[in-house]
Amino acid sequence: MQAQPLRKIVIVGGGTAGWMAAAPLAKLFRHGDGGHRCEVVLVESPEIGTIGVGEATLPPIRAYNETLGIDGADFIRRTQATFKLGIEFKDWGRLGNRFFHGFGNFGPPIANRPAWSYWLRLRQAGGMPSHEEWSTATVMARLNRFRTPQGEQPSPSNAYSFAFHFDAGLYAAYLRDFAIAHGAQRIEGTIVDVEQRPEDGFVAAVRLRDGRRIDGDLFIDCSGFRGLLIDGAMKSPFEDWSRWLPVNSAQAVPCARVEPLTPYTVSAAKPAGWTWRIPLQHRTGNGHVYCNAYTSDEEASRVLLAGLDGQAQDAPRQLRFTTGRRREAWVKNVVAVGLSSGFLEPLESTSIQLIVDGVGRLIELLPRRDCQPSLAAEFNRRMARQYESIRDFIILHYKLTQRDDSPFWRYCAAMPIPETLQHQIELYRSSGRVAILDPDSFLQDSWISLYLGHGLMPTACEPGVELLEEQALRDHFGRVHAAIAGTAETMPTHGDFVARVLAAL
Numbered sequence: 481m482q483a484q485p486l487r488k489i490v491i492v493g494g495g496t497a498g499w500m501a502a503a504p505l506a507k508l509f510r511h512g513d514g515g516h517r518c519e520v521v522l523v524e525s526p527e528i529g530t531i532g533v534g535e536a537t538l539p540p541i542r543a544y545n546e547t548l549g550i551d552g553a554d555f556i557r558r559t560q561a562t563f564k565l566g567i568e569f570k571d572w573g574r575l576g577n578r579f580f581h582g583f584g585n586f587g588p589p590i591a592n593r594p595a596w597s598y599w600l601r602l603r604q605a606g607g608m609p610s611h612e613e614w615s616t617a618t619v620m621a622r623l624n625r626f627r628t629p630q631g632e633q634p635s636p637s638n639a640y641s642f643a644f645h646f647d648a649g650l651y652a653a654y655l656r657d658f659a660i661a662h663g664a665q666r667i668e669g670t671i672v673d674v675e676q677r678p679e680d681g682f683v684a685a686v687r688l689r690d691g692r693r694i695d696g697d698l699f700i701d702c703s704g705f706r707g708l709l710i711d712g713a714m715k716s717p718f719e720d721w722s723r724w725l726p727v728n729s730a731q732a733v734p735c736a737r738v739e740p741l742t743p744y745t746v747s748a749a750k751p752a753g754w755t756w757r758i759p760l761q762h763r764t765g766n767g768h769v770y771c772n773a774y775t776s777d778e779e780a781s782r783v784l785l786a787g788l789d790g791q792a793q794d795a796p797r798q799l800r801f802t803t804g805r806r807r808e809a810w811v812k813n814v815v816a817v818g819l820s821s822g823f824l825e826p827l828e829s830t831s832i833q834l835i836v837d838g839v840g841r842l843i844e845l846l847p848r849r850d851c852q853p854s855l856a857a858e859f860n861r862r863m864a865r866q867y868e869s870i871r872d873f874i875i876l877h878y879k880l881t882q883r884d885d886s887p888f889w890r891y892c893a894a895m896p897i898p899e900t901l902q903h904q905i906e907l908y909r910s911s912g913r914v915a916i917l918d919p920d921s922f923l924q925d926s927w928i929s930l931y932l933g934h935g936l937m938p939t940a941c942e943p944g945v946e947l948l949e950e951q952a953l954r955d956h957f958g959r960v961h962a963a964i965a966g967t968a969e970t971m972p973t974h975g976d977f978v979a980r981v982l983a984a985l
């Protein structure tokens with residue numbers, strides 16, 4: 481006989497992860513729809529704050545918002561959001577280098593192969609401008625233009641994607657209001673004890689400092705780096721990846737907004753890490769991510785503050801972390817989502833994406849009260865594949881460096897890397913191909929942005945791309961280039977587009 485459906489889900493933690501889990505679950509089980517009901521309860525501590533950073537996202541955040549039925553313009557107003565076309569990398573690879581990792585392709589596919597594979601052939605033959613000329617997102621970013629993609633037929637007007645920058649605190653508050661409006665219950669209190677069933681080790685309840693006991697069938701651990709349930713009660717081991725991703729510290733500071741309002745994140749490499757710049761409507765978010773074995777916190781502050789382009793609004797806030805992941809994010813009736821499940825450092829803004837995918841998978845694999853182990857195994861298999869694939873992509877940023885101006889960069893250039901990444905680099909170097917290990921992480925065009933951004937050309941390209949006549953290909957690339965440049969120039973500036981969205985409310 482099959483087990484009973486869930487009666488009550490308890491979410492532990494009210495940071496970005498907690499409310500991102502609560503909102504779709506509350507909607508799924510909202511009251512008044514009849515049929516099976518399941519309570520959604522979220523516990524957050526007034527004493528233990530949230531991490532309060534996490535302001536840059538990836539394009540699938542839009543699908544997450546749309547599933548909730550969130551009005552795009554209202555979201556932009558309430559979270560002080562701006563649009564993000566990708567990331568500009570400065571001084572990565574070597575000092576003075578810059579490149580862009582944009583959302584979208586390098587032109588429409590040609591004969592069922594990605595346009596970049598033909599670009600590689602033409603570049604090797606000579607006389608080809610940078611690949612970035614064929615990335616609509618990159619050209620728009622360079623011109624500081626933005627408009628949402630338009631039209632059904634493939635064209636430069638829709639050959640790009642976009643994500644958002646937003647105020648993390650405002651986004652969590654926005655989702656909190658949504659979740660509560662859809663029937664989620666919020667409990668304020670600090671959990672001091674976790675009660676497990678003696679017969680099978682399932683979590684039965686959590687206890688708050690004031691003595692309240694909150695029981696449930698399924699517990700979602702969104703308690704951040706603490707991992708209150710997944711680590712504390714379930715003892716799921718943490719895989720430490722700091723030998724490959726050595727940064728372990730960050731300082732964050734907001735500053736006054738400056739003009740123009742740019743539609744991209746900036747990541748600038750520094751002697752022991754890198755800094756971020758995230759433009760929002762009401763301020764600019766800044767941070768310095770570094771390894772404290774290679775620099776002091778004082779020096780890290782100095783580097784961060786020296787790079788600000790607006791008046792600092794506060795003193796830098798210090799954060800520490802260890803890169804890696806929880807080997808099993810789902811154990812028995814506990815599922816870790818957010819920082820409790822792992823952290824890969826913020827370089828490619830992947831944490832919120834991992835929350836989106838974690839919550840999506842949990843809903844897809846929603847258990848009954850017995851929490852069948854096969855569901856947990858499937859969830860863990862897919863999370864592991866995604867984490868490892870993103871891990872390799874982030875390591876690539878460091879490993880391809882030619883910088884030797886500091887001990888940190890010398891370590892990165894020489895460090896051993898996972899076999900999966902070694903394979904990727906060899907495949908690309910020797911044949912101009914990119915293997916995709918996980919369709920839910922970065923795809924081929926992203927890897928190409930990185931390889932070419934670091935100046936790495938393969939020694940050979942696909943034989944198939946030599947089948948087309950060279951001049952016809954050059955003419956094709958010329959036409960696409962002109963169309964992209966012409967389209968981008970007709971778009972409003974990013975600041976004007978944001979103002980138009982807000983004015984239409």
Ligand code: FAD
Pocket residue numbers: 492493494495496497498523524525526527528529530531532533534535536537648669670671672702703704705706708730731767769799801817818819820826829830831832833
């Ligand atoms: P937290 O925000 O730490 O929330 C934990 C919650 O658990 C809090 O509500 C707390 O009150 C509660 N809690 C803890 N213990 C208890 C207890 N005993 N009782 C009751 N409640 C408890 N991600 C991106 O996608 N893009 C970025 O640009 C980005 N930048 C980042 C930069 C840095 C330096 C760092 C460190 C992270 C960044 N992230 C980024 C990651 C992002 O901040 C997190 O993934 C996201 O905020 C989710 O955090 P969380 O909700 O898991 O944890």
